[in-house]
Amino acid sequence: MTLDGTNTYIVQTATGHVVVDPGPLLPDHLQVVAGQGPVVCAVLTHHHADHSEGATRFSELTGAPVLARDVTLCRGGVLPDDGEILNVPSPMIRVIDTPGHTADSVCLIADDGSTRVLFSGDTIVGRGTAVVAHPDGNLADYLDSLERLRTVTDKSCILAPGHGPVRGNAAAAVTDYLAHRQDRLDQVRSALSAGAQTAHDVVEIVYSDVDRSLWPAAELTVEAALAYLRDEPRTD
Numbered sequence: 001m002t003l004d005g006t007n008t009y010i011v012q013t014a015t016g017h018v019v020v021d022p023g024p025l026l027p028d029h030l031q032v033v034a035g036q037g038p039v040v041c042a043v044l045t046h047h048h049a050d051h052s053e054g055a056t057r058f059s060e061l062t063g064a065p066v067l068a069r070d071v072t073l074c075r076g077g078v079l080p081d082d083g084e085i086l087n088v089p090s091p092m093i094r095v096i097d098t099p100g101h102t103a104d105s106v107c108l109i110a111d112d113g114s115t116r117v118l119f120s121g122d123t124i125v126g127r128g129t130a131v132v133a134h135p136d137g138n139l140a141d142y143l144d145s146l147e148r149l150r151t152v153t154d155k156s157c158i159l160a161p162g163h164g165p166v167r168g169n170a171a172a173a174v175t176d177y178l179a180h181r182q183d184r185l186d187q188v189r190s191a192l193s194a195g196a197q198t199a200h201d202v203v204e205i206v207y208s209d210v211d212r213s214l215w216p217a218a219e220l221t222v223e224a225a226l227a228y229l230r231d232e233p234r235t236d
């Protein structure tokens with residue numbers, strides 16, 4: 001489920017490095033990242049272990065605080081509120097709360113005046129689609145978060161996702177994700193109209209072309225879609 005692994009990003013600032021997602025508890029990896037120079041702080045995009053598990057060890061190695069939206073993961077500091085910036089002089093790094101993939105998901109936008117980079121965690125991944133798994137994931141929140149990201153990105157903004165390659169045009173990635181989600185919701189609505197009763201029934205119809213080993217994950221995604229559709233205002 002991590003594609004080719006989790007991406008750890010090192011953002012050079014005027015006062016030291018901001019490390020986005022130290023990643024799993026891999027001693028060699030943490031050593032290499034810590035060895036790049038002084039660290040101002042590590043920020044976790046969300047609590048999933050492949051992003052956060054190494055954070056405590058990384059903090060011990062570097063003496064740097066760990067900042068996350070879930071306060072139980074913070075060490076030696078707290079993440080600024082939604083829309084606020086990290087305490088580094090340059091680039092400006094803004095925190096954007098983007099619940100949906102998980103309730104505690106955040107993105108960061110770094111801006112040095114000429115280049116902007118969106119660190120999207122698992123809210124947008126570089127390949128395939130993000131998982132919004134019921135019940136920690138919430139599709140209504142997720143769609144709101146994507147709309148929000150649409151307002152803060154444009155085609156010059158670089159996308160630095162939690163998994164998969166870095167790419168240009170973050171705005172296009174956001175738009176593609178929104179379109180994909182709406183397509184899937186339409187497919188789930190059709191499956192329900194065709195008589196599907198359970199998430200499993202829906203998966204058999206909507207994900208028939210997807211390898212069966214991925215069906216359990218798909219079922220959690222469908223559960224999130226069903227929860228969303230249950231709350232949707234009825235039009236009839």
Ligand SMILES: [Zn+2]
Nearest residue numbers: 046048101122
């Ligand atoms: Zn995740």
